[in-house]
Amino acid sequence: MTVELSPEFFASAFVGHLAEAGAQDLLEVARSWQPDLILHESTEYGGYLAAECLGIPHGALDIAPMAPYAHPVVTEELNRQRGKLGLAPVSDAWHTFRAFRAGVVPEDFYPTDSRLPSARYYQVPAQSAQGALDPDIAQLSTDRPLVLATLGSNATRLPGGAQTLLETIVETLGELPVTGVVALGADRDPRQWDGARPDNVHLTSFVQQELLLRSSDLFITHAGFNGTREALAAGVPMVAVPLFAEQSHNAGRLQQLGVGTRIDVQDVTRNSLAEAARNVLEDRSYRSRAQGLQRRSHALPDLNRLVEDAAALVA
Template sequence: MTTRKRAHIAMFSIAAHGHVNPSLEVIRELVARGHRVTYAIPHAFEEKVAETGAEPVLYRTTLPGPDDDPSAWGDTLLDNVEPFLADAVHALPQLAAAYEGDEPDLVLHDITSYPARVLARRWGVPEVSLSPNLVAWEGYEEEVAEPMWAEPRRTERGRAYYERFENWLTENGVTEHPDPFVGRPPRSLVLIPKALQPHADRVDEGVHTFVGACQGDRAAQGDWERPAYAEKVLLVSLGSSFTKQPDFYRECVKAFGDLPGWHVVLQVGRHVEAGELGDLPGNIEVRSWVPQLAVLRKADAFITHAGAGGSQEGLATGTPMVAVPQAVDQFGNADMLQALGVARHVPREEADARTLREAVLALVDDPEVARRLSEVRAGMAGEGGTKRAADLIEEEIVRGRRDGGVKRRGTGA
């Protein structure tokens, strides 16, 4: 059961491509259905959000920006998580003030947006997580989280982090421990194919619904034309964050430069210049950014960092992948892709020219890889994507109104 009664839906995210991009087509669809959608986001993504028809609600962030050097995120687990808590403390008063008198009927939020969850509970409205990557399964805490946190928890810094988090939650009326607050949302739409989810058979689908890729046509990002001479096209991209890898790009040039019939699109990000890569053969196209989905639709192979977005784009376009993970969930994604039979996982320290070339050539010549990609694509097509996500969000609005949980305020009432 869905509703076409106009609602005010508030989306909350951070200024990171991997967290904003997966939500955009869902937001565009909700606007097209007549809902008023506000989107809380730092200034760097104001234009991208506005293009969907949503109203940007701007706040000042303390997190590193999309153009900052990746080293700004540090190297350890605590380096990675502390900035999100600090940003939440900083952002919550701004967001509460921005929405005062204009509270929404439903809160959508990226998994990194802690203030959204606090505000949803303060306002008494349904909260729905839009997860751009894997979600916790039954046993996740014992198998992954506890071993990962064992050492940090023993340090003074780790104990101080949890104390700050617990105090912040308590001050804002949340009695939940930080771990389930972050990792166990009451309702979640998972914006990746189920094929990319580890232990999918142990995920509570009463909470998490896999809607798969919500990609849209991406026409606004521009197109890409395959050169007339190219018999095969390879895209190399390490995403948007961990791109400061000139040594790796030089290995790619060495592996595929002047390879007969091949054209290589090498996306190097903002922190590497083409001049750092030495003499470039004519078949190597170096770009700081490309419309990735447009290139993949015409590509024959993909060397990727195995981020959630890139992984599912490779699957959706049926492109064999060599996965060279750089950080966080990418290692697990690389293993999942290899287990699906559509990719090779090459650890970063083993990604030399010979290994990369052999892996790519083996994949594109293997009919079994093509067959598995076809099967995975067919499964993804049945997950529903953008329209199913919007349907399920509307069901949550109906349920909230029926249960009396939605406080009808402001212009979205």
């Protein structure tokens, strides 16, 4: 079933346990290194705490826009960690990002109440390391919509390896008038797949996702942020089946924006998945809204601009 990221768990694990250890390590390194700035990932609070102790500028690269940063229990835990380091409490729930936050999706993706004056937004360059597209995929039929489905690199490590969900996805695509590509996971050899093998569904262990999304009509995804970002940059609407972490929040936001629809794992059947896929494929408004976000993504400055903007914090 879909596991929701609760504010209590986020506060305890990320703002508490991990941040406390990370801050101590960074402060030890800083004694000799003496950094002028700490730029940390948005869910990594150790960098923020260390910078506050050192009295130096700090900012965040936002890798999880929908995490519960502003929840009161998160602020409470943040102040508990600040107290341990002799720092005064803060009342601003967005204090961690107030000086500088670097987003890698358009501002439109963010709910209105989490759009900060300090935020800057960038487009991530295409990954040249992916190489050329798999020739077998390039030769697939072009007379039907192309649907890409993947559950990410961590899905096969889950209890049961998400096998049942993958089987449902493959069987569902086999019943639809589409050309399907299903990435089973980097450690899953498609030759050893013992589930259904519909003629219109290509099974692979790995797919050059960013490349293939450019020519896809629909993305069935677990709504991890990186895949979500890549799909939006390609203007591809989604059917989101969140598994864990903040994926459920990402999926909910996609549905709010009208660029996708959400189905929790426990509600996935061949019928429900087929209905969702047909709806997104046939209702052109999903594609139009996704392409709107794509255009706004393309209007953002390149990620390299982040260096200049971060340096301005020190100046």
